[in-house]
Amino acid sequence: MPVSLLSQQLVEFYDKISSWEHSVVKDSGLSPTQMHTIEVIGHHQDLRMKELAERLAVTTGTLTVGIDKLEKLGLVERKPHESDRRSWLVGLTPAGQEMFAEHHRFHEEFTREISLGLSDDEIETLSGLMQKVLQRM
């Protein structure tokens, strides 16, 4: 049952990433939710509230409150949408970008550490397989 083993591994993998993320985020002063929001905005840059809410799997009502706080912290900013005056575009401020960049570096460092036991060839094989899997998700 190779799938059964893989399933177990995914659960364990997901759990360990969660607790790693949890511990790293705690030191940043942001909540996990806030950091995740910064991450998603950082990756996609200038999202509408609706789009961002979907990606974060929360309602727009929830997001309004969350973005209010991040805006007060000076990490994100609302900009008017060019063609749709109902919409806002949410982007990172310079401080938000720095926060995003730092977290990004943490991710890379984490990835480097967990792949220490792998050769360069193995890392490429893993990336290739991951790519195939990601296409199905």
Place this chain on the structure above:
Amino acid sequence: MPVSLLSQQLVEFYDKISSWEHSVVKDSGLSPTQMHTIEVIGHHQDLRMKELAERLAVTTGTLTVGIDKLEKLGLVERKPHESDRRSWLVGLTPAGQEMFAEHHRFHEEFTREISLGLSDDEIETLSGLMQKVLQRM
């Protein structure tokens, strides 16, 4: 930069698992937190409150409230610890075990679907690499 690519893939992978989990759990009537608690108990069976709190990354105060609710729902039960009368052992009731088993089946089905693009050999290669990575986490 093979690590950089892998890092990106891990973020995307984690995100997609999160949203899948989110949607599946919603149909179960439990909150994500509650389902995660059921999962951890199901995997380890009969944990002390302290141990369970550590694995869930919450304080024991938080866990007390959470277990109270799951106990009211008839999914978990507290049993006295044999040798330490300060401690409780938390385990799944038959209903809890069924909930756990169902969720476990969802995980396997999910794994099966995302690995549809992979040959049996590739699945085994992926498992092998995952195993090496898990050892570093």
Place this chain on the structure above:
DNA sequence: TTCAAATAACTTGACTTTCAAAATACAACC
């Protein structure tokens, strides 16, 4: 043995996150 310190679980109060539903402003279509 005895008692002070440590530990496990629980309680309480405050804060945050979340959603659903209602309100507001604007867009799109006929």
Place this chain on the structure above:
DNA sequence: GGTTGTATTTTGAAAGTCAAGTTATTTGAA
């Protein structure tokens, strides 16, 4: 132009969380 749909915000209620304090029990040192 008027109706319907869409994007966001507001509000009220429920759930999750922690820190700090409480109780019961265990551990270890005098």
